Amino acid sequence: MEKAKRSPQERRGAATTARAAALRLLLRIDGGGYSNILIDSLMQSGELPEGERALAAYLVRGVTERRITLDYIIARLASRPLAKTDPDTKNILRLGIYQLAYCDRIPAHAAVNETVALARQSSRGFVNAILRAYQRTVAEGEFPFPEKGGKNKTARYLSVRYSVNEPLCRELLAAYGESRTENMLRAFLEPPPLTLRVNTARTGRDGLCRELEAAGFAAEPTDASPWGIRTSGAGLPACLTGDTPTAFAEDEAAQLAVWVLDPRAGERVLDACAAPGTKSISAALEMEDRGEIVACELHKNRLPLIEKSAARQGVTIIRAVCRDSSAPWEGEKFDCVLCDVPCSGYGAVRRKPEIRYREPAESADLPALQKAILSASAEALRAGGTLVYSTCTVLPRENEEVVGAFLEGNPDFRADPFTLPDGTFAPNGMLTLTPDMPLGTDGFFICRLVKSDIA
Template sequence: MKPPAGKDKSRITAARILDRLESGDQVLDAVLDRALEEEPGLTRKDRALVMALVYGVLRNRGRIDWIISSFSKTKLNKIQPEILNILRMGVFQLLFLDRVPPALAVDSSVEMAKKAAPVFVSKFVNGLLRNVERKGRGLQLPDFAKDPLKAVCVAESYPEWMVKRWIKRFGAEETLELCKAGNKIAPLTIRVNSLVANRDEVAEAIRDQVKSLEMHDWPPMAMSFAAPQVPIFELPGFTAGKFSVQDAASQMTALCLGPQPGEVVLDACAGLGSKTSHMAQLMDNKGEILAADLEPGKLKRLEEEMARLKVSIVKTRALDFSRELPLEPQSFDKVLVDAPCTGLGVIRRNPDSKWSKTLNSIHKHAKLQRMILSRASELVRPGGLILYSVCSMEPEETDGVIKAFLKNNEDFTLEPSPLPKEGDQTMLDEQGCMRTFPHRQGMDGFFAARMRRRA
């Protein structure tokens, strides 16, 4: 069965994205954006297929590779990387994507293999996928009771080093739940911009164009829904700045810091500004926020976002917090350090992190995080606050960074974040640090620690 031209282009684009992710230290969002820009002729349905293939393969890669190994005499590391990704896409379509006819899944994979390798390789692809079509669903997964490590790695598609760490920390049962939660498609969560709208107004405007709309009890301006019928920027109120896309756990960060109207605040690693705009919202657009980032390109996009949201108190500056800073010491009331991290708390949004990150990634990020936090702390006035946050659950990036910082900065003390405790669903640990987990609260995995400089 020959695939329609658009669908064939979708599969080629998806394979190209997977190849690029394998070839270097690139993040999924950037690779996706670039690849889709290179194919302006793709329709909305074509793009949806690209996304389904890329995210589907990344979420299920461990299990898919186990299936391929079960039918291949050639070891995975001996298969040409481009061919391996074609096989992964083929297996995903056969066993995980019901809407694709099996003949189309096989034939499209064989056609791509013919363009990437000699004819005998395409015959190998054809034979393997035909076997998967006939026998793949009958494969017996590893027994969780006998070998929980292997069972989780295969069934939930996570690398062994990661699962081993989590089993040691959480136990096998909870690790299984954590991995399952990380494989679920995250809902789209927005934060209503209280500067120009209220939550009921926004909910009423978008209700007919989204599914499963849920109003959060906490954080107070959050609501979630399944993927809308139109792109997010086409929803009513987006252009007018009435809401921003931001996960509930990420929204907790600004609430933990608690900036007040009239204060002078630094967002040290502002990125695209989701937390910057939230702080401006909490400050009622009164005071001053300096949004800093290493990349000027991000700051330009941040400025555009502030304009959309009607935020007027933000100034931007390109700064490298791994070096001496050209800023007056102790000149800010509050400082937010949302540090670069492994992102292992947001795997459900960025499944490529499962395969691109290593144990060394954790240690490298922790070293950088300690440096950034130390530099940023020099800017906090006596009596002021600094909040350290990461979208990671790993001890080296969370407790380890805070412990090292407090040991070297005795004029700072840890204090509880001002968030509500909710029984078994508590988001605060015994020290008052915020911790969220996908399998416990249904949010991204985040950590935040609030520290005050002695007056």
């Protein structure tokens, strides 16, 4: 292979370039950039050879996911407070410690030498000393993390061990207990699968699995969604590209929200918070592109995203409208309503690692908005119709508590039990999925509500 023919000097230069690119992106993330967008931009650029881009992306993703853990280690080893360390040096140290702690395939000497080379001359001694101190510490055993014991100590331990902000750990402990919380946080550090939603108007799931395998991808049907495929491999599958794709990317949990809604051909469906439009498209496919879907979006500039996505998938019954879905509904009623509300997003931390650093207090006003959207959406539902309330968070105050408050004030609605195709049962009509569960989906909440058929 070409890589094997390079000289040691070339390989060393390539590694330095990859680390320099990673450092540049980490500094932009510190300034408010989003890691997934920056990584996608890097991977699509011709800035570096493909292998070096992959290394840079791997380092950026890993450092972003493990930042609290890395900062804890650095603070324990450094003689100066981390807050007084300049951003360049801080991120260089994060890069170095991450490679030493989590990158088994990168030789320790390369991790140290190439990382130190990124630093300014005046900081190289400091960076080298911290990295060498880490090596000496772990040579005697695992790096010492905080101890468990009591609610606050356990929250601190989980925060450092799994790199999630401490207030969120406390809230999860209160909701799920220690064992379930730790399992969930551990799963949040695993790479998420690429899950496809098959365009069943253009191909079948079994046939697409065979096509993916023939192209060198691993592919298997999802366990619960009848439309999903889990796949992995190098590059982007051809079924996602071109003007007539035969699938689109959507986590299995999001697919299940539409499955639970169960829209039928010829019905009128309201998608209250539709962008980017994948759930509307999924509903249109299930409806055989017969009926009507009104896809609401608050921000007018996002309407073309819904329209273009629908056109690429070949569905015609979606009508995108600019509307504040928390406003009272006035107009014709719908047979089904999907209420996939804005949320804190804590269920999606595998895909958007910055979310793990947002404290729950930052989203304290969301339940009021969610209740307003749910109440307004319920007004749009006909008697006897079905409403699905869903979020991509795992916090009960945005899920069960919102639904509970709604049901108390709306006796004409009831939660409707359901069973997923894999046998997962929601006896009270509510289901919280987390990545540590057998399905391995993102964190997601689904509730099915039915309106009394007495008008």
